[in-house]
Amino acid sequence: MKRTMILALVLFGMILASCSALKPSDEAQLRAELKRWESFEGSGIVEISAYGFSLRKPFVIAKSMQEMRMDVIEGGIFGATGSPLISLYLGQYFSMNSPAMPILEALNLKDKIPAGAIALFNSSDYIFDRYGEEIMREKAIHRDSLSVIFKSNYQLEEVTDRKSGARLRARYSSRGDLDELEFSAPQGVSAKLIFDDISYQRPQIIPLPETPAGEQNLMDLLQEGGLFQLLQGIMGN
Numbered sequence: 001m002k003r004t005m006i007l008a009l010v011l012f013g014m015i016l017a018s019c020s021a022l023k024p025s026d027e028a029q030l031r032a033e034l035k036r037w038e039s040f041e042g043s044g045i046v047e048i049s050a051y052g053f054s055l056r057k058p059f060v061i062a063k064s065m066q067e068m069r070m071d072v073i074e075g076g077i078f079g080a081t082g083s084p085l086i087s088l089y090l091g092q093y094f095s096m097n098s099p100a101m102p103i104l105e106a107l108n109l110k111d112k113i114p115a116g117a118i119a120l121f122n123s124s125d126y127i128f129d130r131y132g133e134e135i136m137r138e139k140a141i142h143r144d145s146l147s148v149i150f151k152s153n154y155q156l157e158e159v160t161d162r163k164s165g166a167r168l169r170a171r172y173s174s175r176g177d178l179d180e181l182e183f184s185a186p187q188g189v190s191a192k193l194i195f196d197d198i199s200y201q202r203p204q205i206i207p208l209p210e211t212p213a214g215e216q217n218l219m220d221l222l223q224e225g226g227l228f229q230l231l232q233g234i235m236g237n
Helices: 004-024 026-039 102-106 114-118 123-137 219-236
Strands: 039-048 053-063 068-072 083-090 095-097 139-141 148-149 156-162 166-172 177-184 189-199
Touching: 026 123, 123 139, 156 177
Parallel strands: none
Antiparallel strands: 039 053, 039 189, 053 068, 068 083, 083 095, 139 148, 148 156, 156 166, 166 177, 177 189
């Protein structure tokens, strides 16, 4: 009887040790989560709100280590047959193209983009080598005006750029895939990306041509008669 009990305890201990060994270490878990932000592509629905007006359209997005592009699509199922309503590109420069609403190209968006946040997620190995110990200890990175907050399982939770006033929040599916990205900026401007599909691979990105930076803010543009032009673009003229 004693031998049976001892054998059972030994087997139980081996099972516990095995389960513990299968659990990824903090280092491995952090590396895996950072890798997901290095390169990905996805599609879904974007909800954009500004000054009481809202826009809900399909989108496609692609990010690599050096650049990112997002296209908001007019018509078609998930952009399959639609044409770009708004295209944004961020690499060595920022560029926006809006054939349906060219007045948007006059907006000064360059200073609203938290470039530090984009640069932070260029290389997962670089981030881990430089900030890994700090993230595992604090579940956060605080540098100058930029704060990056992680969940207890090292999923990215929030990025705040106090200089621009921009904030990015991430939500995940039960499988751990990116489910929603919510971006907010001062003056009541926000956008929510709701993902229907996402894959973590390095995409091929076609840059937009570099264009001169706009000089107007959204409120000035609306006050100068831009609202009618925006509505024309949204409604398809």
